[in-house]
Amino acid sequence: MRRLVFALVLVCIVAPVFCVRAEGAEKPALIKALLITGADVGVHPWREMSETTREILVKTGRFDVKVCEDPHILESETALKRYDVIVFTIYTKPTIPAQGMENLLNYVKGGKGFYVQHLASASFAKWDEFGKLCGRKWVMGTSGHGPRSVFKSNIVNKEHPITKGLSDFDTDDELYAKLQGTGKINVLVSANSDWSKKTEPLVFTSKYGNGRVVHNAYGHDRKALMTPNVQKLIARGVEWAATGKVK
Template sequence: MTADVQPPRRALIVRGGWDGHQPREATELFIPFLEANGFRVEVHEDTRVYADARTMSGFDLIVQCNTMTVIQGDEIAGLRAAVEAGTGMGGWHGGIADSYRNEADYLQLIGGQFAHHAGKHPDERIGEQSDNYLPYTVTMTELGREHEITRGVDDFDLVTEQYWVLHDDLIDILATTTTPARAWDPWKRPVTSPVFWTRQWGEGRIFVSTVGHRVEVLEDPTVRTVVERGLLWAARTA
């Protein structure tokens, strides 16, 4: 008698938007990982699939890497319905935390939105992405030190974009970073923002990393480990 063979879980990748975040290259980095963990991966280059309720009901995980752009009303409604019904969702940086600025319903779903990243001193800027690359520390919270996504991960340092995030208190914050107030900044005290967080929405789980500006950041061993764990955590469970 043979054991029952479970069908593969299905992951949807939706990518696009600003090319500076390397949506194609960044998502390709994680496809082998997902396949090795039992997912059949389907890739879409736009958001139209979100409006197809029958198709969306078959996915166990949505990985979104789509910075800015515009989403239609039926698409955001379909995305929210899928997550509420149990489809997990995860992503990194602007691909999930700076998507669809035209839709408040998307912001409510994710729980946090990119607002700013501080830059170098104006005299040091050269008009490139590197103008916003600053050294900073990612600090684990007490929850983060215990959570399965970040258990065993210590505070760590990066040199990349440091997201200032507007967020609500329905998110569970696993790590934070603090943007200092420098002499030339208009804000006058440090601002602490979440770096990694989770969110329960209906039956669905959401994982967000604000770290992941480009492939070289996602290839950092600590960042990659957390993102991979986050995607698996978010995916629909039996």
């Protein structure tokens, strides 16, 4: 009888612990994303765009997003270590101190993720290495686009985790063209530009040290970000940059 009572007590103690552990195991840790945003060119409603980007990530249930409106956060190596991926949506003309530049490069080289969106690749015009980090860079006076319009986007790489299962789609946005750079990139999505008369890469990946980089040229405003496939490209792109896979 005593043995039976002891066994029942043991079950009552162990079972809840096991259930808690099992339940916890079903919920993977959220990806910690640092979304750096701030003042942009006048035609870009940057707060609306950054909030929409944050919403797109959060609604997947896979991200914990911290929004920062000051690129000088890059000067804090300690702050950056808290995050799995940096989502860079800011076009900033002023440079940042050398320490901030070094911290960003080391962050990505060390194996973390970097995701850059729309005009953000035009930041730090005099910092050549930033362009290499982005894979391709918008250069004022060289890069450009025709009038905003509805255009067809073509899925180039149908097997990459970011684009797997996606079909070609139409979107209402600016079609960025003549992004500059010579480094190796893996083009995932492209479109034919009437302005440049060429096929332009709009979403692509690259490596920087041990880190993963995703460059997404979509995103003129909230309307542009409402296209379902664009939202998928954002969420999947940030996830892949952070983890190297998409669930």
